Amino acid sequence: MVEDEYGQAGYVEREIRRHTGRHTGGHTVPEIDDVAEEVPVALVYNGISHAVMMATPLDLEAFAIGFSLTEGIVDSVAEIRDIEIEPGCDGIEVRIEIGQRAFMALRAHRRTLAGRTGCGVCGTESLALLDLEPTPVGVPARRIEPTPAMLRRATDALQARQVLMAATGGVHAAAWCDAQGDVVAVFEDVGRHNALDKLIGHLTRTRTTFGDGFVLLSSRASYELVRKTARMRIQMLATISAPTSLAIRIAAQAGLRLLSFCRKDGFVEYTAPAENEGFVLRSEPLAVPG
Structure with missing residues (x-):
C-alpha cells in the first residue's frame, strides 16, 4: 500500500463479486477489490x-x-x-x-x-472567463529534441511507476522527465489536472528547473493542461492519448511543443518551435456564439 506523508493510501478496499465465464455457463467469485479514492x-x-x-x-x-x-x-x-x-x-x-x-x-x-x-x-x-490567452513559454536555454526512443523510454518508465494505477486501474499520472526521457517524478490522481498540479507543486518544492525537462501525461491533452504547463514555462508536453483542437491552438500561441499519441512505435507532433522549417500549423480563431 502506498501512503503519503499524511498516511493517505489513495485507495480503499471494497467487497465485490466477480462474474466470469460468459460462454461457459459462468460463475461468481467473491473478492476484495482496490478502488481509487475520490x-x-x-x-x-x-x-x-x-x-x-x-x-x-x-x-x-x-x-x-x-x-x-x-x-x-x-x-x-x-x-x-x-x-x-x-x-x-x-x-x-x-x-x-x-x-x-x-x-x-x-x-x-x-x-x-x-x-x-x-x-x-x-x-x-x-x-471571456476561460483564460484562453496562454503565458508565452519563451525560448528555453536548452532545446529538447524529442525522438521515438526518448518517448518510448519515458512511457515505459511511466507505466512501471504508476503504483496506484496498478492497484486500481482508475487513475491518471503526470511525470517529469529529463532531456533524455528518464522519468524523475510521478504523481497520480483520479483527475488528470490534479495529477499535473501535484507534479508542479512537487517540482517547485524541490526547486527543479523547469527548462531542463518536459511533462508526460497518461491522458489526452486538453486546453487546461496545456495552459497550466505553459504558465510554468515548461517547453514540452507529451501525452499518451489525443489532443483537442483548442489544446493545439493554445500550445501554438504559447510556443509550447505538444506531442501526443506517444506510444512504443512513435509519436505525433502537433506544435513545434517556429524555427522548424516546413512545419505548418493551421490555427482557426475561436468562434463565439452570436
Whole structure:
C-alpha cells in the first residue's frame, strides 16, 4: 500500500463479486477489490473558500502549491505562507495562507466572476472567463529534441511507476522527465489536472528547473493542461492519448511543443518551435456564439 506523508493510501478496499465465464455457463467469485479514492478537496485561501476539487487524497500539499501556481493565484511559491490540511467527515479542507498582494488579486477576480451574467459557457461573457490567452513559454536555454526512443523510454518508465494505477486501474499520472526521457517524478490522481498540479507543486518544492525537462501525461491533452504547463514555462508536453483542437491552438500561441499519441512505435507532433522549417500549423480563431 502506498501512503503519503499524511498516511493517505489513495485507495480503499471494497467487497465485490466477480462474474466470469460468459460462454461457459459462468460463475461468481467473491473478492476484495482496490478502488481509487475520490473525495471533495476544498481549497480555502485566507479563510475564503475558492474551489472544491474532486481528487485523490494523496500529496495534497503539493496539490495546493501546484494549483495555486498553475491557476495564477500566486506568482511564486514565496507568496504561499502556510498550508494546513484538515480532514473532515465529508471531505478534506486545505487551508492556504497567501500574501496580501495575491489575496487582494484573488478577491478582485472573485468579484469579477460574481458580476458576470453569462449562462454556463454559452455566452460571450462566459467565454471571456476561460483564460484562453496562454503565458508565452519563451525560448528555453536548452532545446529538447524529442525522438521515438526518448518517448518510448519515458512511457515505459511511466507505466512501471504508476503504483496506484496498478492497484486500481482508475487513475491518471503526470511525470517529469529529463532531456533524455528518464522519468524523475510521478504523481497520480483520479483527475488528470490534479495529477499535473501535484507534479508542479512537487517540482517547485524541490526547486527543479523547469527548462531542463518536459511533462508526460497518461491522458489526452486538453486546453487546461496545456495552459497550466505553459504558465510554468515548461517547453514540452507529451501525452499518451489525443489532443483537442483548442489544446493545439493554445500550445501554438504559447510556443509550447505538444506531442501526443506517444506510444512504443512513435509519436505525433502537433506544435513545434517556429524555427522548424516546413512545419505548418493551421490555427482557426475561436468562434463565439452570436
